[in-house]
Ligand SMILES: Cc1cc2nc3c(=O)[nH]c(=O)nc-3n(C[C@H](O)[C@H](O)[C@H](O)COP(=O)(O)OP(=O)(O)OC[C@H]3O[C@@H](n4cnc5c(N)ncnc54)[C@H](O)[C@@H]3O)c2cc1C
């Protein structure tokens with residue numbers, strides 16, 4: 001079985017995003033960028049499945065600017081076998097990303113596509129579900145545990161009330177949640193080795209996918225700022241404050 | 249415009265998350281409520297009473313009983329000929345189903361809207377709520393998920409909508425439901441709808457300590473219990489307690505953060521609370537930058553003392 005892992009280059013999760021003064025977007029100039037954290041979890045899970053002898057090859061894919069190569073090299077250093085960069089400087093919306101991934105899946109015929117549940121940049125939480133619909137395949141979103149058993153996969157999902165398990169026929173699309181695993185760091189020798197692993201570069205046009213956006217962002221604003229309030233001296237003072245709120 | 253709202257339910261009653269969606273949909277146009285489920289007649293009746301709902305579609309079929317996206321999304325897509333917009337709550341269930349509907353319709357979903365700004369124009373948070381984008385759709389139909397804390401809840405009484413049967417392709421044969429582990433919270437209010445939330449972080453050490461320190465205070469205040477990701481990852485509490493960018497979004501009257509540093513991902517989930525109270529031993533913890541009332545103290549002394557005094 002082959003596993004396809006889409007990885008997105010996003011603002012590093014430790015950076016506090018700043019809105020541009022002209023309201024045109026978030027300032028990404030000179031900001032540290034990294035692999036979307038949920039995608040690291042997806043890469044890690046793919047590697048564990050391969051290590052368990054249940055997959056032979058892991059292909060990482062990224063759609064984005066030339067710099068997204070770095071993200072793919074990270075995936076390769078962690079343990080992916082080869083990578084595909086679909087290069088474009090345009091912002092590609094989840095629907096178009098899903099269409100490109102579908103075209104790649106048609107060529108590669110993976111048994112599993114493992115995506116993150118959400119990009120921490122656009123916070124869309126839709127690409128995996130869209131890909132599953134376009135491929136006509138089942139989806140296990142927000143995965144907490146994945147178990148492959150022959151031609152099906154059981155996915156324990158993190159849902160609002162707790163956990164839910166669904167059984168999906170393979171090929172299947174799975175999106176990762178935080179508790180699925182703890183991603184490994186790439187070792188230095190593996191980072192060196194990753195430089196030699198194959199990385200193909202394509203364009204959206206190669207797949208015949210129209211990436212023209214459907215949504216126009218007309219304005220990006222700072223959220224209302226919350227002012228820090230006061231610090232109280234001791235518990236007694238806090239008790240007074242809480243009583244004044246009328247909740248106790 | 250005609251809108252179709254996905255009613256979230258457990259085959260017995262309507263989940264509260266639906267009510268905010270009805271309000272959002274009402275700002276776009278006429279509201280039809282879709283109840284897809286198994287033996288869900290009581291849900292359809294309840295949905296028909298929600299103020300603002302003008303029609304209920306009931307798709308009663310074993311295939312829809314467990315809300316599998318593979319089965320529900322084609323049903324919705326098939327019904328969309330008569331509607332301009334489909335709206336679902338931004339709950340785990342809505343987030344699972346709505347994008348699949350959007351792809352069937354070949355439209356982009358607008359996730360987690362905060363407001364309706366006009367014809368096909370909405371605001372939504374991006375970058376963990378550190379920016380609010382105004383987006384306009386050029387698609388022929390809209391697929392939207394609604395942030396529950398951003399809209400008033402529609403009244404559960406006052407409507408008298410007619411109920412019509414609807415049907416779809418049924419079981420897609422791609423997936424099956426196996427089991428659900430849902431903790432019974434007892435008398436404790438639900439996180440998403442609680443007036444008061446007491447939340448604990450990494451500083452609570454382990455599950456027993458979390459329970460010993462946080463639960464008595466929550467009991468005194470009739471509060472729901474929340475947690476930071478660190479507390480969930482460490483296994484102090486179940487995953488569905490996580491408040492934040494990638495967990496639950498809450499906006500109670502009072503949010504009490506105990507031993508939580510205030511990382512941007514946590515703030516994203518609670519900074520719209522009316523009053524934020526923080527207890528942390530580090531006076532420079534970022535949580536104090538958003539807290540209305542802060543107490544710099546060791547929680548192991550402060551929280552039991554507070555609980556006793558209330
Ligand atoms: C992709 C991604 C998604 C994420 N999503 C979320 C999310 O949805 N929600 C979320 O919460 N986090 C999320 N995080 C994690 C987030 O970045 C932080 O790591 C997390 O919120 C920290 O939890 P914490 O505040 O409990 O722990 P810490 O940051 O370790 O803070 C512990 C705090 O306890 C205080 N403390 C310690 N001992 C005591 C004591 N005895 N008395 C009083 N105070 C004490 C310390 O001063 C410190 O401020 C996400 C991270 C990533 C990468």
Ligand SMILES: Nc1ncnc2c1ncn2[C@@H]1O[C@H](COP(=O)(O)O)[C@@H](O)[C@H]1O
Nearest residue numbers: 006007063115116118119124125126127
């Ligand atoms: N440009 C992209 N390149 C590769 N993968 C992507 C891209 N955009 C989204 N994804 C995948 O889809 C997941 C969900 O993203 P989103 O729907 O944008 O929140 C991410 O975690 C990635 O796995």
